[in-house]
Amino acid sequence: MTGTRPRVTIPQVSAETVEDSNDAPAGERDRVPVRPLRRTRRRRVVAGVAGALSEHLDVDVLWVRIAFTVLAGLGGAGLLVYGLLWMFTELDSGDERSGTDENPKQRQQSLGLVALAFGLFAAFVALSGQSASWFMVPLAVGLGGVALVWREADEAQRRRWRDGARSGVTEVVGGGRGVTMRLVAGLVLTCGGAALLIYQSPTLDHVPTVLIAVLATLVGVVVLTVPWWLRLVRELDEQRRATVRTREREEIAAHLHDSVLQTLALIQKHAEDGREVVRLARGQERQLRTWLYGPTGYRRGGRPTGHAANTMLSEAIAVACGDVEDAFAVAVQHVVVGDCATDERLTALVQAAREAIVNSAKHSGVEQVSVYAEVEETAVTVFVRDRGSGFDADAVPEDRHGLADSINGRMRRNGGRVRLRTAPGEGTEVQLEMPRVAHRPQQDADAPAQRGETS
Amino acid sequence: MTSADNDDTGGTPRRPVRVFLVDDHALFRTGVRAELDSTTAGSTAQIVVVGEAGSIGEAVAGIARHQPDVVLLDVHMPDGGGAELLRRVRRAHPEVVFLALSVSDAAEDVIAVIRAGARGYVTKTISGQELAGAVLRVADGDPVFSPRLAGFVLDAFSDRKGATPVSDPELDLLTPRERDVLRLLARGYAYKEIASELFISVKTVETHVSSVLRKTQLSNRYELSRWATDRRLV
Missing domain, CATH: 3.30.565.10 (Histidine kinase-like ATPase, C-terminal domain)
Incomplete structure (x- = not known):
């Protein structure tokens, strides 16, 4: 069969995806679409960043965690990267569906890795010289507080999806006493960390204490409210898109009513006259086609091109x-x-x-x-x-x-x-x-x- | 059903052509199936529809299971369309021939599906008889060009001001004869009519059209893809 049709064996060249098609081994596996980087709650130990990365890169989650741990030992880079990814990775809204949950063993393993990461970081700081280690304790306390608050923000986001779209910042505290407790604990820890930092600081003696306190508070507030700022930006974007969609839908409805529905009504009236029905259908088809694909058509964004005058x-x-x-x-x-x-x-x-x-x-x-x-x-x-x-x-x-x-x-x-x-x-x-x-x-x-x- | 594939010696007209339909409109599939199944030569059926699918996923599985000769596929589908399906199954099944079917007639869609590997393109308003003819033709390994597709290709290969310089004359230029054939195709001539018009055999016409198809698929002339997206009119 193949011998008689040499022409069909020519290599596939598609206009857009020349690079894409070349890397797959010939005919072996279907290309799996790359999952966007989204944090999922069901694979979460701290914030789900490692789980998200492992799905995105198609690597076992254990390796991602080990990488973070090792990086944490290198001057805390792992902690920084983790924090940034946490901030800028969106939570997956299709969260509650069943899937491969983490088993208890994996969970223990990763908790151990988290502890190890902090241990390595502490060891790094301790080894890198006495002068730098003074801020270890306050930093750890402060970071712990920030992590607690951010985690609570994730929970609030999830609740929002579950309860339907309520927007605004107010409902963050509306999650019951446990939530409030955790939030307060986070705030206290962060502030405590900042205070300790100021108190223990050996180098800042000559700067007015009030100024340092104000600065520390400002930094603390900014870091703590990051999740809400990000959400605000995303919501604005979402709202704008929703408005555009609504307008588009109205335009389509108006057009369909003016043209297609009228024609269908005419066709019903002329049902016995085959020639007339064909004529009506053809005319409508042409009109719809022009609307969809024509120079000023719907699919071109409705913008008239430069030649409109001529x-x-x-x-x-x-x-x-x-x-x-x-x-x-x-x-x-x-x-x-x-x-x-x-x-x-x-x-x-x-x-x-x-x-x-x-x-x-x-x-x-x-x-x-x-x-x-x-x-x-x-x-x-x-x-x-x-x-x-x-x-x-x-x-x-x-x-x-x-x-x-x-x-x-x-x-x-x-x-x-x-x-x-x-x-x-x-x-x-x-x-x-x-x-x-x-x-x-x-x-x-x-x-x-x-x-x-x-x- | 699949065991019948092994005794295929290629090109023997006696065995009916096995067709697989891919279209997201069930109503349209039913219509096409009825039209194709009624295509007979004497008492034996020339075409059998072995299966159909309403989505890309179903189609990938269905094509692997049925091993059809020809896949009739819709250019527009929710999860990526004909070009996407071609990308996913062509490597695994190089012997399957694809014929694109569309209502859109938009240049970029048509060129995209041809570049992805379809051996022909016809519009959905084509009559049942013409569609059956097109299926039999692609099953024999010959391309099927609708007049509109011929027009698109002529336009895409034309030398206008500002066109990209030709880097590979073998692929980036049409020969004068190929141009003649395409012009006649665009004027609505059938292969037989083209043959008598140009005083050549039908086989030669088919060879020219195959060559044009190959160039359309393989030419890296930047113009070709840009042209398709720039084109304002259908």
């Missing part, structure tokens, strides 16, 4: 095709390659093309017309083709002016050419070619003026 050729052709689709209940498929602004000549070209499409719709007897337009440096070419009955070009009666006047005349007057290919039973193809004004040397002078007029 109609582009592709738009003009799309409009012409749409008109004929609506009027004659045929499907007109159009493809435009390249694009340019329309001027007088190109407008004439589009009108001639429209006439050709109408002819096909009226006389070919088939319900599909293909339109192809190509914009080149020197000329624009349009092909209108159907696979219908065709006709004998020489035998067209004199009173049929469509082809002679509307198409031939219009094209000739503007310097264009018409070629007709048809025979009875062979379908019809009208080829229209119009030179582009801007590229004819003798008319270069008035080209800008013409472009201005058409707006």
Whole structure:
């Protein structure tokens, strides 16, 4: 099987993810999406940072904890990193679902590691010289207090998710006596740590004690309230997004009502008339498509692009095709390659093309017309083709002016050419070619003026 | 069901083409299944729908289980769309051929799914008969270009002012003949009509289109992806 289809074995190249696709071993495992860095409560010993990292990096949680412990021994870097990650990592809101909980053994293990981390840090401080070790005790006390308060903030966040969205800072203290006790304990510990720090400080004797006290208090308050500041910022962001979403939803609802619902009502009325139903559905489809994907469409953010003043050729052709689709209940498929602004000549070209499409719709007897337009440096070419009955070009009666006047005349007057290919039973193809004004040397002078007029 | 795969000698038209449908609209799947199952040559069915899926996850599992010849997949789906599915299953199943089906016709979607490895692209408004024809064609290893896709590719490879310089002429340029074929495709010509128009065989037309498909998938011309996102109109 594979031998007969060599073409399908070409390497996969996707526009966006060339790098991504190369690192996976060929066809072995499906790529697991990388989990965002989110702290989960169920794997928490202190704050869940190690658990979050292990899931994000796809490493066993024990290794993450050991790394933190070792880093803590190196001048307390591990403690600092842990604290920062705690601050800036969001809590996972899908928290309460069941999952792999930590077993008691892992829990004991990690508590031991936490103790070891602090021990290592203390040892580091002690070994690094007597002069630096004076702040050990106050720092440990202060950090303990901060950890207690932050942990309480996490709990408050979780309660909020559980109870529904209540916002504001007030409910933080509304969690019962245990919570209040823990918060107070944290505050006392932090303040105590700060006080001890000031009291024991050997180097700050010459600075006024009041100033130091004020500074220490300020730092303490800032550190303690970090979780609430962060939450405030996140909530503001969330609210802004919610407003945008609401506005968008209203816009969509209004549009659906104006167009789609009306069309559906019309379709129900005309249920017996198949042709009419097709016509309505086609028109609505085109309108919705323009709304969704068009130049000023919904998916483009609704911003009109720079060409709004001058109609582009592709738009003009799309409009012409749409008109004929609506009027004659045929499907007109159009493809435009390249694009340019329309001027007088190109407008004439589009009108001639429209006439050709109408002819096909009226006389070919088939319900599909293909339109192809190509914009080149020197000329624009349009092909209108159907696979219908065709006709004998020489035998067209004199009173049929469509082809002679509307198409031939219009094209000739503007310097264009018409070629007709048809025979009875062979379908019809009208080829229209119009030179582009801007590229004819003798008319270069008035080209800008013409472009201005058409707006 | 899977044991039947082993005796496949490739290209024998007698064995029905096994198709797997991926689309998040159940109603649409039902419709396509009915249309494809009714495609017969004489008394034997040419196409059998072996399974369907409504999400990327189901599709990955279903394709692995059924080992279809052709996967018909929707460009737009909630969890990533056709391009995402292609990314996830193409390596594991290089022998499976993908044909993209879409209502959107937006250039970036179409180009993305082709670049991800689909061998063809058709719009959902295509008639049942045409769809069956397209399925049989991709099953034979030939690409299927709708007129619109041909237009997109022509546009993407065109040399406009400010276009990125060609770094690999082999991949970044279309030959004049390929251009001719694409133009006729965009004008709504069938392969047979193109062949007689250009005085070449249908097989040669298919070769040209295959070559264009390969270039569309492999060309690293920056223009190609940027063009698709820049393009304002469908």
